Amino acid sequence: xxxxxxxxxxxxxxxxxxxxxxxxxxxxxxxxxxxxxxxxxxxxxxxxxxxxxxxxxxxxxxxxxxxxxxxxxxxxxxxxxxxxxxxxxxxxxxxxxxxxxxxxxxxxxxxxxxxxxxxxxxxxxxxxxxxxxxxxxxxxxxxxxxxxxxxxxxxxxxxxxxxxxxxxxxxxxxxxxxxxxxxxxxxxxxxxxxxxxxxxxxxxxxxxxxxxxxxxxxxxxxxxxxxxxxxxxxxxxxxxxxxxxxxxxxxxxxxxxxxxxxxxxxxxxxxxxxxxxxxxxxxxxxxxxxxxxxxxxxxxxxxxxxxxxxxxxxxxxxxxxxxxxxxxxxxxxxxxxxxxxxxxxxxxxxxxxxxxxxxxxxxxxxxxxxxxxxxxxxxxxxxxxxxxxxxxxxxxxxxxxxxxxxxxxxxxxxxxxxxxxxxxxx
Numbered sequence: 001x002x003x004x005x006x007x008x009x010x011x012x013x014x015x016x017x018x019x020x021x022x023x024x025x026x027x028x029x030x031x032x033x034x035x036x037x038x039x040x041x042x043x044x045x046x047x048x049x050x051x052x053x054x055x056x057x058x059x060x061x062x063x064x065x066x067x068x069x070x071x072x073x074x075x076x077x078x079x080x081x082x083x084x085x086x087x088x089x090x091x092x093x094x095x096x097x098x099x100x101x102x103x104x105x106x107x108x109x110x111x112x113x114x115x116x117x118x119x120x121x122x123x124x125x126x127x128x129x130x131x132x133x134x135x136x137x138x139x140x141x142x143x144x145x146x147x148x149x150x151x152x153x154x155x156x157x158x159x160x161x162x163x164x165x166x167x168x169x170x171x172x173x174x175x176x177x178x179x180x181x182x183x184x185x186x187x188x189x190x191x192x193x194x195x196x197x198x199x200x201x202x203x204x205x206x207x208x209x210x211x212x213x214x215x216x217x218x219x220x221x222x223x224x225x226x227x228x229x230x231x232x233x234x235x236x237x238x239x240x241x242x243x244x245x246x247x248x249x250x251x252x253x254x255x256x257x258x259x260x261x262x263x264x265x266x267x268x269x270x271x272x273x274x275x276x277x278x279x280x281x282x283x284x285x286x287x288x289x290x291x292x293x294x295x296x297x298x299x300x301x302x303x304x305x306x307x308x309x310x311x312x313x314x315x316x317x318x319x320x321x322x323x324x325x326x327x328x329x330x331x332x333x334x335x336x337x338x339x340x341x342x343x344x345x346x347x348x349x350x351x352x353x354x355x356x357x358x359x360x361x362x363x364x365x366x367x368x369x370x371x372x373x374x375x376x377x378x379x380x381x382x383x384x385x386x387x388x389x390x391x392x393x394x395x396x397x398x399x400x401x402x403x404x405x406x407x408x409x410x411x412x413x414x415x416x417x418x419x420x421x422x423x424x425x426x
Contacts, residue, residue: 025064027134031273034124036115036143037075038086039205044261045142046075048232051266053093057101058274060094067274068132069093070106072124074115074204082205085111090124106131114211116143116202121221129224138228138278139249142263144203144212145233148240148399149347150411151212155192157345158184161407168406184405190343202233216415219244227251228273228280234258235340237304239351239396243315243418246308253284256348256397257302257340257385265290281305281378288380300385302340303378304395310375317371319422321355321364326426328358332402338392340385346403352394372396401425 033052037045049071058067074088088109094102107127113120129137146154153160161184202218204211213221219241222229229249231241237256245252265286272282284303291301322329337357338350352368360368372394379395399412401424412425419425 025066027068027132028065028276029136029138029274029278030068030070030128030132030134031270031278032070032072032125032128032137032139034115034121034139034141035071035073035075036141036202036204037073038082038115039144039203041144041261042075044263045073048142048263048266049073052269053101053103055267055270057093057095057270059097060092060102061097065135066094068134069270069274070128070132072115074109085206087111088113088115088120090127114204116204116211116213118213118217118221121218122223125221126223136227136278137224138230138273138280139226140230140232140264140269141202142232145231145236146212146345147235147238147348147397148215148412148416149408150415151214152210153408154235154345154347155210157189158187160184161405164407168410187344189345192343214415215241215244216417219248222248225249228253228278230254230264230280230283232259232263235348235397237302237340237395237397238348239314239398240416240418242306242308242396243311243421244416246311248308250307250309251280252306252308253280254304254306255302256304256350256393256395257300257381257388257390258342260291260298260300284378284380288382292380292382297386299382302381302385302390302393304376305378306396307375307377314371314375315418315421317367318351318355318424321358321360321368322422322424325355325358325360329354329400329424330402332358332400334400334403337400338390340388340390340397342386342388347399347408348397349400349403350392350394351396351398353392354398354400399424 035045035049058069060066069092071091071093072088073091074086076082077084077086089105090107092104092106096102109120202213225247226249228251229245231254235258236254242252264283268286269283272279284305288301288303291299332354334346334349338353339346340348352372355368356365376395379393381390381393384390401409409425412419
């Protein structure tokens with residue numbers, strides 16, 4: 001019996017020691033930078049990754065729980081070289097106990113696998129959660145963007161309308177019929193460009209072929225809910241995208257106007273996001289304060305933080321106001337309404353300013369301001385964005401039907417969950 005007792009005690013010690021050695025601690029926070037840079041932003045996106053690698057990195061230990069920093073990257077072999085397709089990589093960045101930076105490539109995607117696709121994004125995010133079942137998940141998406149517009153529309157509206165004229169359902173007029181509506185074929189759209197460069201949902205560019213995601217596909221690409229999503233891309237700050245991301249990300253950070261090519265401040269990203277309680281508002285505050293301190297055209301920034309869990313009161317109020325002021329909105333002259341666009345891409349106007357110019361009364365303005373404040377914990381804008389004056393800033397842009405087209409109306413009516421909730425376009 002004494003021998004049996006000693007044997008049992010020794011066995012238990014071995015089992016406990018083995019359990020301690022094999023115990024794995026789930027990560028505390030996972031931050032994924034999804035960098036879709038197989039396009040003319042590759043130089044800037046690679047620089048963002050380089051800056052991120054030199055920022056404070058989380059330690060990789062065996063005693064956990066650790067924070068995890070991951071980067072999914074697709075870039076051309078050389079900037080502006082798009083004839084050769086390249087693989088995509090998921091990389092973990094971390095520091096050792098001495099603070100030295102390291103990178104481990106965790107997974108590779110084939111050359112013909114576009115980064116700007118719903119399928120690829122779903123695969124990446126599912127893999128991340130499977131390998132790192134953390135307490136908190138957050139992401140930064142960096143690429144081109146054109147807000148709620150159909151994929152490829154922003155590049156050349158007139159050509160898109162010409163190619164897709166048959167998509168308008170029968171019985172829908174294909175010519176301008178209300179207010180100041182004009183078809184793109186009657187308008188001039190300057191080529192995109194200019195100095196300084198800007199970030200213009202996702203884009204892979206193969207010579208003359210563009211691969212872009214529709215907004216609905218972008219929202220559906222997230223297979224589980226994120227604590228926060230920071231969109232480092234142009235024109236993403238529209239109410240249509242924010243509403244589509246309900247249940248996909250609790251907090252969404254983005255810009256209603258364009259974004260300078262440098263984008264967010266990657267030097268301090270991990271400081272704010274890889275801590276006990278991630279602080280995406282601090283990331284946006286850094287973004288605004290950085291650009292607001294610059295001069296000339298470089299003093300250009302708009303930024304909004306949306307709590308998507310608090311958007312329903314805004315949607316219900318807008319539904320009432322859109323119905324009450326439908327005739328005024330349908331013929332609204334846009335020249336006095338705050339826009340967030342350049343190059344005549346007139347598809348992004350200030351949500352509140354649209355309704356103010358449609359004639360809502362003071363009580364309705366107060367209710368609208370309250371609804372906006374409830375779901376926008378932070379917003380800020382410089383006095384201008386390059387050549388665009390920013391006189392008013394509610395924090396969210398929106399489609400203005402009187403400056404749209406029947407094709408865009410049909411897209412908006414059938415694809416926007418915001419429209420299904422509010423009835424902006426009937």
